[in-house]
Amino acid sequence: MSKFSSSKEYSQLEDVLQSPIIILELPDHALTLLETKGALGTHKSCCVISATSTSSHKLHNIKRLYQSLVALKKLQRQLSDELQITDTSLIGIYPSLEYPACVYQLHTNADRYVSANVLPCNGSAIVGIIKHIIRRLLGANPAIGGLGLLLYRN
Numbered sequence: 001m002s003k004f005s006s007s008k009e010y011s012q013l014e015d016v017l018q019s020p021i022i023i024l025e026l027p028d029h030a031l032t033l034l035e036t037k038g039a040l041g042t043h044k045s046c047c048v049i050s051a052t053s054t055s056s057h058k059l060h061n062i063k064r065l066y067q068s069l070v071a072l073k074k075l076q077r078q079l080s081d082e083l084q085i086t087d088t089s090l091i092g093i094y095p096s097l098e099y100p101a102c103v104y105q106l107h108t109n110a111d112r113y114v115s116a117n118v119l120p121c122n123g124s125a126i127v128g129i130i131k132h133i134i135r136r137l138l139g140a141n142p143a144i145g146g147l148g149l150l151l152y153r154n
Helices: 008-017 029-042 058-082 109-117 125-138
Strands: 021-023 045-051 085-095 100-105 146-153
Touching: 008 021, 008 045, 008 100, 021 029, 029 045, 029 058, 029 146, 045 058, 058 085, 058 125, 058 146, 085 109, 100 109
Parallel strands: 021 045
Antiparallel strands: 045 146, 085 100, 085 146
16 A cells, blocks of 8 residues: 555655655556545645665666656656646655655756766676666666656646
8 A cells, every 4th residue: 555645764755855755556556646646635746756776686676667667657647637737857766765865856967967976887888888778768777766756736
């Protein structure tokens, strides 16, 4: 079941975002949509988050990153059509949802800066090229610990 704004586990992230937090439930998209509508009914903004680095297996994390991006973009489209959403932003969270050291908006100058100067880079040129290709294909660096969708309404 989705956690809405009361989880102490993500209290630091909630303080940074200054919005209620909803955990993205990948298998149950309808539940996340319902929770988000409820949050936007009582608050001016909310953030739907998803952990992307949940495993030590790189391919599993890349798959999770892709699934989270697809689900967040679908949620963004649905809510923009149904509610009076004034602004939405996809955000990256590093290193984890529990202890966010860096929260930034994707597809901006901040994204390029964080990818170049904050996120870890491996010494291997091949690994760097693979990360760059994944970042270009998915639109998010595979080193991030989580993704979020910030939603604001009138």
